[in-house]
């Protein structure tokens with residue numbers, strides 16, 4: 070009897086109605102979860118790419134950026150995946166042979182074709198932005214600058230990428246996009262956090278950009294750039310000093326030194342024992358110094374070092390004009406600047422120089438930094454060369470000058486104090502992407518930073534899928550329970566005999 074009862078009870082679950090309900094229920098749950106997963110996360114993550122060429126005064130560099138195809142507008146998701154340094158000088162140096170400027174880019178362009186997946190080539194935007202080297206060439210000889218752009222444009226047009234044009238960035242754009250890059254990579258814009266100022270030192274110009282509570286743009290509209298990013302309004306102070314990149318300032322200092330003592334220049338910014346014969350015509354071949362060329366100068370001069378930081382600093386100070394400020398406050402050369410405020414990221418040549426000098430640690434008191442640089446500058450040239458056999462001699466010879474210029478620009482020029490100096494971080498990369506104007510430039514041109522904050526999903530993806538699964542299971546169980554009257558076991562109670 071009991072065996073019969075057991076059989077009956079088992080069979081209750083095998084009635085057609087229960088089986089059909091169960092099968093439909095399971096199919097429904099699987100379908101619901103599959104749709105939820107597929108709808109919210111593509112199984113194969115696709116990427117998009119963008120390429121920016123930074124045509125600087127000293128050299129050109131190519132940067133490749135990558136971001137998930139579905140989430141163009143999402144926060145902090147564009148990353149640099151590759152960079153390529155173009156061999157040879159900056160494009161402005163090819164003024165007399167523009168075709169070579171275009172040709173010089175071909176190696177890096179080939180590399181880019183290998184790095185970006187082939188099926189993405191056509192839709193990948195390619196931009197070239199030129200900075201102070203081309204600004205100077207444009208001032209000096211605008212038709213030569215047009216010819217360089219023509220040649221570079223023709224070369225880039227031949228690439229499989231979607232070439233969007235080559236142009237000179239204004240100093241304001243260069244400063245503002247550097248600031249956007251630094252703050253984007255730090256996720257400060259998307260999260261509405263306090264922003265970081267940006268200090269960019271190039272060869273021909275230098276930029277300072279920061280947000281100041283006391284700056285609303287009214288005192289000097291030329292220094293103001295406004296943005297609305299992720300729902301926040303920013304009024305950025307920015308200024309670019311043309312001719313105040315480190316290569317042009319070196320010319321300015323040398324021009325000062327050659328005024329007295331034609332033919333022989335004893336330079337405190339170079340190491341003792343350093344001696345090179347240089348051409349006056351090369352030194353004065355720049356609109357930054359061309360008006361200072363002494364008349365009746367010989368063809369060459371001997372440039373020798375005497376390694377004296379303090380005297381070097383005195384020479385460097387002479388390139389700044391501190392008189393004639395028509396605003397409430399100025400940095401130098403009559404340029405308005407509010408007091409520096411908040412943290413700063415200092416990149417490009419700021420980083421190269423301070424990193425070489427082992428001076429990137431800004432918690433070291435400024436006085437100690439100066440002592441260290443004094444000792445470095447006083448080291449004889451032959452010792453310096455022995456200590457750094459692998460460093461490019463041109464860079465090596467100039468680090469004493471460059472370090473002195475950086476400290477003088479920051480403290481005398483921009484008015485950083487011993488206290489605010491420690492708010493500066495010398496940086497090369499942030500989360501794998503180079504600090505510089507290129508990323509900000511691309512984000513702007515591809516409309517990748519929304520003006521308003523994007524709607525954030527209520528739950529993260531995993532949470533959403535779990536939630537849907539649990540609710541589906543619950544509904545299913547409720548459904549089964551609600552069908553209880555139909556259960557054969559309920560309608561037909563097994564007889565207990």
Ligand SMILES: Nc1ncnc2c1ncn2[C@@H]1O[C@H](COP(=O)(O)OP(=O)(O)O)[C@@H](O)[C@H]1O
Nearest residue numbers: 125126127128200201271272273274314418421
């Ligand atoms: N390893 C290095 N050491 C020192 N200086 C460097 C190094 N690499 C690059 N630089 C310098 O950094 C500067 C970069 O400027 P660049 O971007 O070409 O010019 P700009 O931004 O004014 O158009 C140049 O002065 C170049 O000499």
Ligand SMILES: [Ca+2]
Nearest residue numbers: 125200271417
């Ligand atoms: Ca630059």
